[in-house]
Amino acid sequence: MNTHDTGASQPAAASPTDAPGEIARLLDIMVRLRDPKTGCPWDRVQDFDTIAPYAIEEAYEVADAIARRDWTALPDELGDLLLQIVYHARMAEEAGRFDFAAVARGIADKMVRRHPHVFGQATLTPDLWEAEKARERAARRESGTLAGIPVDLPALLRARKISARAARVGFDWPDATAVLAHLKAEIVELEAEFDGADPERLADELGDVLFCAASLARKLDLDPEACLRQGNAKFIRRFEAMERSFAQEGMALSTLPVDAMEDRWQAVKRSLRTPPPARDAD
Structure with missing residues (x-):
């Protein structure tokens, strides 16, 4: 992500334990970076489409730091990811759509809504979280078992989510062994296309293999x-x-x-x- 020197006149650093103060400081820095007259030439010409890829990149860098157990790097990587949220919220505020407070309020309300066993009187049940998500999808008029799965997710992760959603209504293999048998059958079908070597057919069959592999990961409780x-x-x-x-x-x-x-x-x-x-x- 592009980094900048905001100058000696930037807001004074708050106490290390003052989270609201640090958030306010970050929001103010973004306002200054985006100022159409005095802001950074790079920052002020960005839009949602140009910034979106950075959010994906930074999320992977967070995951990488966690995988490496690099606790020294993790705060920095999380900060880079937080900056993406602040960036999008500022652009939306400039356009009169929403602001950072709306983002924070929305996720806070969602967490309270999805945890009635903590913030309300409900009893914790295995399907409590998914039941609330289903109600949210219905409120957004998203119908169907597979509705609302983001198209831009990494393909293996999306495949896992698709198969998990289908499994909730009973469309699933009984166990990992059954998935493995199906994976072997898909590989045989892929191999049968080698002679013709038609790119579309090969891509179709290889896609089946990869989707099945993601389903196997789900059955083994692994992240593909x-x-x-x-x-x-x-x-x-x-x-x-x-x-x-x-x-x-x-x-x-x-x-x-x-x-x-x-x-x-x-x-x-x-x-x-x-x-x-x-x-x-x-």
């Missing part, structure tokens, strides 16, 4: 996005170790046959096959 991030990180560790081992012998990967790389890859896998680092209790 987190699983893929872990797989990405594992591949990078192994690939870089392989590359370093050849470099120490004066060889570049681009000059080697694939068989040599595969042999070294297997050796690296054996050398790095250690238990994942323990995580502290949350």
Whole structure:
């Protein structure tokens, strides 16, 4: 995210424990950055479409800091994410649509509404949260079991949500073993398209495989996005170790046959096959 020096005349820092004061300071900084005459040239020309990608990027950086258990970096990453909310709220206020207070009030009201067992007289039941969400969707006139699932979610996460929503009305596999059997069947269907190699057919069948894999993650109570991030990180560790081992012998990967790389890859896998680092209790 673009960062700026707001100058010596910026609002004085509040007490570290003064959350309302720090929020007010941040809101004031955003007003100054967006000022059409004295604000930052970059900030004042942004709009909802140009800023939206940063919100997605910052959310992933928060998730990355948590995955790495980097508690020193996490406040900074959370601040970057908070800035996105402040940014959008300021642009909306300029357009006369809503302001930051409306955002905060809306989520506070929603949390109270979705927790009647805490803020009201209701008894906690397994479906209490989802029942309230269903009422909210009905109030927005969103009908149907799959209504309201954001289109712009990461595809694996959206697939998990879609299958979970369908499962609530009984459209689901009985267990993870049944999902795995279906996944194997989808892979066979994908393989059957290899001969024709029609891109549309291949994409359709591969989509079925990925959707089924996301459903399997749900049945195993896993986050498919987190699983893929872990797989990405594992591949990078192994690939870089392989590359370093050849470099120490004066060889570049681009000059080697694939068989040599595969042999070294297997050796690296054996050398790095250690238990994942323990995580502290949350």
